[in-house]
Amino acid sequence: MLDLNIPSKEHDESRQGEALVLESSKSNTGRKLYVESYGCQMNFSDSEIVASILSDAGFVTTSDYKEADVVFINTCSIRENAEIRVRNRLKEFGASKVRKPDMLIGVLGCMAERLKSKFLEEEKIVDLVVGPDAYRDLPNLIGKVDEGNKAVNVLLSREETYADINPVRLNSNGITAFISIMRGCDNMCSFCVVPFTRGRERSRDPHSIIKEAQDLFNAGYREVTLLGQNVDSYKWKASDEENAESVNFAQLLEKVALVHPDLRVRFSTSHPKDITDDVLYTMAKYENICKYIHLPVQSGNSRVLEVMNRTYDREWYMEKINAIRRILPECAISTDIITGFCTETEEEHQETLSMQEFVKYDFAYMFSYSERPGTPAAKKFTDDVPEAVKKRRLEEVIALQQTHGYYRLQQHIGKVEKVLIEGFSRKSKEDYCGRNDQNCMVVFPVSDAYKPGQYVNVLIERATSATLIGKVV
Incomplete structure (x- = not known):
């Protein structure tokens, strides 16, 4: 990578x-x-x-x-x-x-x-x-x-959520874990195969999710990431009409946060059309819900977004960013960007770069378009942007993201930040590493006074291109 x-x-x-x-x-x-x-x-x-x-x-x-x-x-x-x-x-x-x-x-x-x-x-x-x-x-x-x-x-199901399966934590550090809250996807993005390979959306019973989070905390885990192709469309309703209970994602997020103040909560992935202010206000309410949102933009141009069937336009996305900045001023935002999608012009590519300038993303996944057999795009559109053009546009997106990512990291210098220790740094057994609230990797010297699984306050002293470096205070 x-x-x-x-x-x-x-x-x-x-x-x-x-x-x-x-x-x-x-x-x-x-x-x-x-x-x-x-x-x-x-x-x-x-x-x-x-x-x-x-x-x-x-x-x-x-x-x-x-x-x-x-x-x-x-x-x-x-x-x-x-x-x-x-x-x-x-x-x-x-x-x-x-x-x-x-x-x-x-x-x-x-x-x-x-x-x-x-x-x-x-x-x-x-x-x-x-x-x-x-x-x-x-x-x-x-x-x-x-x-x-x-x-x-390979039969797809409208009911299967594996809610009763207790996942075995594989290659686990015993500190962080994933919890799947839903399966499938109802968003028919023209470039994506997920609806065809994972089926329609169905949400897990919230009680099973809360129990899994509680069991993980009791076992010593201190961070969970709630997973779904589009977590914001999580919706569960009890089948018992006499005691009908309806739970949306903002409510589920609160329930998981209430398991314990020392259990950090993250989630992925959000869809711009579905993320609500209620989710943002819930994040602001609870200190243990990490201030980090992955909000894929894919393109900064409204016409390309329409061809992608993303169901929002440039202005809608920018308003979502404004809402995040207003309600969660310290929130980190990451994204996905595809360059060279079918029919994308040079002017439209420039609008993606200008979207990057507007948001200044903390992180990004950046790819040139790769046609996937069976997708609506493969059936309806011609993959007409030359590979050399796709590559050049991708290089421009990457170069701009490197600048913005480093800028965002530098904003942490001089601040004291809460870090969950995950283990030793990859480069040295003399350093620990862990993540701050905004999902940045932080490296700091090992001490007998603290160990993996504990929270520490770290004074950020400097930043590399991808990592924050500091000392425990």
Whole structure:
């Protein structure tokens, strides 16, 4: 990942695959499971659900795929590069299968749903293809493969939320965790495959979410991130009409914040058309709700936004930014930007740059447009912006974001900020690292007086291009 003042690896949709390891004390089948995940936070959260389901079925995991009996790769369809990495990784798994013929290899997630036939026909090593809503069926499907059959379940559900599954926290630092509050997406952005690979929106029972947050806090976790493709459209209503309870996202956010003042709460991702002032006022009300919002703009031009089917225009987005600045003056804002979308002109690209100047984002995910098969854009529009132009426009967006990101970091210098210690710095065991309220990484010297999982007040003394550096006071 480029050092561009963008959020942590945990938030990067283009993130490299990562093996997820579970230590289980349950009786086991003697079979070892290896899970490798790519893509967004939801995929990593889903892998924790998969590990929980298979742990209950007697599997234990390993960090070495070469010694695994069952190998799963949890996939992403957002970017073409992610699919290329997955296919290359499958070839590596296939080499191990030649040496270990009984190894079972499965593809999970968004690519599984979209490319099910291709995986089974072209990738001869793939035994099992399972979509995001079918993970409960994994033990049964593995049994079918054991009997010598290929197995597929990519059916999408209007009800599945895995609310009753207690996710296994994989490769956890024991301090931060994800909580999935909803699944699917009803926003038909023309460039996006998510509605087709993850289905329609459905929200989890808030009581199960609160219980999961409370259980995490009791287990020593001190930060949770509420996950959804569009958290602001969270909406739950009890089926019991006599005791009908309706909960929106602002209300859910408050309920989670009330679990404990020492439990930090973050959320991702917001949609500009849905985020309300009620959410902003709830954030302002509770100190433990982090002042950080990921608000994807995608383009700064109204016509391009219409072609993208984003359902807001430039002025609407700017008013949302103004509301955030008014209600939450210290709030950090990050975004997504796509350059070179179908029919984008040079003048329209300049409006994206001017939007960057208007907001001065703290972080950004920046990509040139990559046509995804099956999306409305692929069906209706021609990918007509030359690759060289896309690349040049992306370079301009990145260069401007580097300037703004560094500017935002410099605003913290001289301030004392509350930081949750997550562990040692990547570069040195003599330094701890953790995040402040605005999701900036902060590095400071280790001391016997404090340890990971504790909050400390750090005086910010200087900033690099991506990190704040200071000392505990």
